[in-house]
Amino acid sequence: MYDQAIAALPIRAADFDRVRKLAHSVFGLDLRSGKEALVSARLSKRVRDLGLADIPQYLRTVEEDRTGRELACLIDALTTNFTSFLREPQHFEILRGLILPSLENHARFQLWSAGCSTGEEPYSILFTIADHLGERGVSRLNLLATDISTRALDAARGGVYPLDRIKEMPPSWPKLYFQRGRGAQEGLIRVRPEWRQRIAFDRINLMEDLSRVPKSHVIFCRNVMIYFDKATQEQLIRRFTDRLEPGGWLLIGHSEGLMGVRHDLEFVRPAVYRKPPLRGER
Numbered sequence: 001m002y003d004q005a006i007a008a009l010p011i012r013a014a015d016f017d018r019v020r021k022l023a024h025s026v027f028g029l030d031l032r033s034g035k036e037a038l039v040s041a042r043l044s045k046r047v048r049d050l051g052l053a054d055i056p057q058y059l060r061t062v063e064e065d066r067t068g069r070e071l072a073c074l075i076d077a078l079t080t081n082f083t084s085f086l087r088e089p090q091h092f093e094i095l096r097g098l099i100l101p102s103l104e105n106h107a108r109f110q111l112w113s114a115g116c117s118t119g120e121e122p123y124s125i126l127f128t129i130a131d132h133l134g135e136r137g138v139s140r141l142n143l144l145a146t147d148i149s150t151r152a153l154d155a156a157r158g159g160v161y162p163l164d165r166i167k168e169m170p171p172s173w174p175k176l177y178f179q180r181g182r183g184a185q186e187g188l189i190r191v192r193p194e195w196r197q198r199i200a201f202d203r204i205n206l207m208e209d210l211s212r213v214p215k216s217h218v219i220f221c222r223n224v225m226i227y228f229d230k231a232t233q234e235q236l237i238r239r240f241t242d243r244l245e246p247g248g249w250l251l252i253g254h255s256e257g258l259m260g261v262r263h264d265l266e267f268v269r270p271a272v273y274r275k276p277p278l279r280g281e282r
């Protein structure tokens with residue numbers, strides 16, 4: 001994703017510290033010492049693209065840009081967007097076998113893919129529900145997909161992927177949900193427009209006020225908190241709990257256990273938590 005041919009510029013300890021503090025306060029990223037080479041590699045491309053001399057000059061540019069556009073570029077450069085279709089497949093089995101049955105009696109249900117990156121996660125959720133519940137099920141679904149990275153969100157909205165990504169999918173998906181590129185688009189697939197339209201994509205920084213996010217029956221927030229420190233994780237879990245309906249589900253990445261994080265959720269199984277249902281409901 002990052003141009004390896006670009007030589008990384010040197011980064012002084014004081015400048016690394018500026019980036020570390022900024023990234024932590026703006027979007028929760030916990031950059032430990034040892035990440036200097038990674039940070040300088042990721043910022044060097046931006047420094048060169050803007051025709052600047054060095055990283056200190058770039059950081060001044062970020063701080064002086066009152067539009068926030070360069071800060072968004074800095075965030076794009078520092079976030080890790082790796083993802084795939086049906087990543088951590090157990091979650092999609094749980095969605096089919098446990099979560100959707102619990103929502104059977106709901107006229108409408110709200111799902112939120114928080115930290116959706118380039119879209120593979122929300123499209124996997126949508127296609128799993130479509131396979132399992134058909135058109136009637138999908139018409140009951142509101143699916144919100146959000147990320148802080150504008151670059152990742154643009155890719156998610158576009159829904160264009162290299163053809164070889166079909167290896168990650170069940171054999172029926174390419175025909176049902178994608179179009180194959182021809183001519184200049186050869187080697188690419190694109191999510192069919194009628195499916196792209198079913199997802200509401202939005203830019204939301206999980207460090208900010210989440211009260212505008214509708215209460216959800218299910219929140220997928222996988223492989224996002226892994227980059228946050230414990231205190232930030234704890235705050236975020238509390239705010240997710242507030243945005244969940246009673247009995248709502250929170251799915252996190254399997255490498256992100258909530259060990260040492262205080263929360264009011266029920267443990268269901270590794271990487272699956274549930275807000276306690278109202279009395280008498282399950």
Ligand SMILES: C[S@@+](CC[C@H](N)C(=O)[O-])C[C@H]1O[C@@H](n2cnc3c(N)ncnc32)[C@H](O)[C@@H]1O
Pocket residue numbers: 026027028079080081082083084087114115116117118121146147148149152204205206207221222223224253
């Ligand atoms: C590694 S990807 C995970 C994508 C997907 N959830 C998955 O598990 O495959 C992490 C995503 O979290 C996003 N992210 C990081 N910090 C964020 C924040 N403070 N608010 C919203 N999104 C954030 C990044 O931009 C990135 O797209």
